[in-house]
Amino acid sequence: MDRPRDWLGARATILLPVLVAVLSFVTGVVNISAVTIGGPLAEFVPRSIQRTAGFTGALTGFTLLVSVVGLRRRLRIAWYMTVVLLPVAAVQGLVQSSAVSLPLVVLSLVSLPTMLLNRRRFDRPIDLSTAQLAAGAALLGSLMYGTAGSYALRDEFTNLSTATDAFYYTLVTASTVGYGDVTPQSQQAKLFGMSVVVLGTASFAIALGSLLGPAIEKRLSEALGNMTDAQLDLLENHVLVLGHGDLTEPIIEELTGAIEFVVITSDTETATQLQQRDIAVLTADPSDEDPLQRAGIEDAVAVVAATNNDAQDALAILTAKTLNPEVNIVAAATDRENIEKLRRAGANTVISPAVLGGHLIVQSALGREGMENIADHLLDVRDEDDADI
Secondary structure, eight states, X not given: OOSGGGGGSHHHHHHHHHHHHHHHHHHHHXXXXXXXXXXXXXXXXXXXXXXXXXXHHHHHHHHHHHHHHHHHTTBHHHHHHHHHHHHHHHHHXXXXXXXXGHHHXXXXXXXXXXXXXXXXXXXXXXXXXXXXXXXXXXXXXXXXXXXXHHHHTGGGBTTOOSHHHHHHHHHHHHTTOOOSSSOBOSHHHHHHHHHHHHHHHHHHHHHHHHHHHHHHHXXXXXXXXXXXXXXXXXXXXXXXXXXXXXXXXXXXXXXXXXXXXXXXXXXXXXXXXXXXXTOOEEESOTTSHHHHHHTTGGGOSEEEEOSSOHHHHHHHHHHHHHHOTTSEEEEEOSSGGGHHHHHHHTOSEEEOHHHHHHHHHHHHHTTXXXXXXXXXXXXXXXXXXXXXX
């Protein structure tokens, strides 16, 4: 992270709201408890208001965590939610007026400029499937039905007199919590309560299934050797390795631990093996535009194409250069006559391992000294004798 934008990039827009969410929840719990930690504004804010702000602050923290899930998918609506909730969290921290809420105020205000600077990154509209829309509609409809019906029958329930009581009864009934403090007294009210149980539990189950779907999809993607969309969306200042072959393995070893990188290969077996080695991989054709865009080629610092197929590498290089003309592309030519072809395809640098190795071997055979030292220097390998000294 030696670039200034690394401190204000995609990861910062995810990490900072998470920290604000955790602080908002923790300070909220502290302030609604019996513990009182006086702050600079404590004497000016009534204790009841501080506790109310603590309760709403805990809810704000939870809502921020939900918005972070959307930020990981680069949803525009999640960006708007976060931009609104950060000032709300800061205000709640001020109202809570405790010493533990001061870090919440500071971090909320610091996070807001970072979100504004990265607005362009969050440009995806919310894309809900038909099943998710149906689940949301079913859940909302059942809650509205239960609230309206129980309020209309409020005289036939115990401890139910307001719309808030009606919603409370619907929520605890549909979620199968059932505290038992609100109970139906008439046959009509009991029949209505049974309908709320059936409709409510069914809608909650459907909604839960739609939420678990993405998690199951993530597990399947990892099992098949593939990165998830959330992981791909966070890539920046990384290297794309297009294709996989014998020449690619040494490159992966060099890149591991040095910089973030993603291997794009259409070989599912190879992708699974790389995933098992904790190597980021995308199972797709590296010469197609869509996988390169998903892998964030617009934010990549370099592209490497080094398989045993120069023709395939040329197609992948041409696609990469078309999508990001400024990216640095390095290619390895298997055949010497393809060096210029790879350059014409868009590679900035073309290296032929066979030509380079052949040159070193011939020069060494002709008696020129130092060839082995040159090879060792290129590989950054020290002789065993030097290591023992």
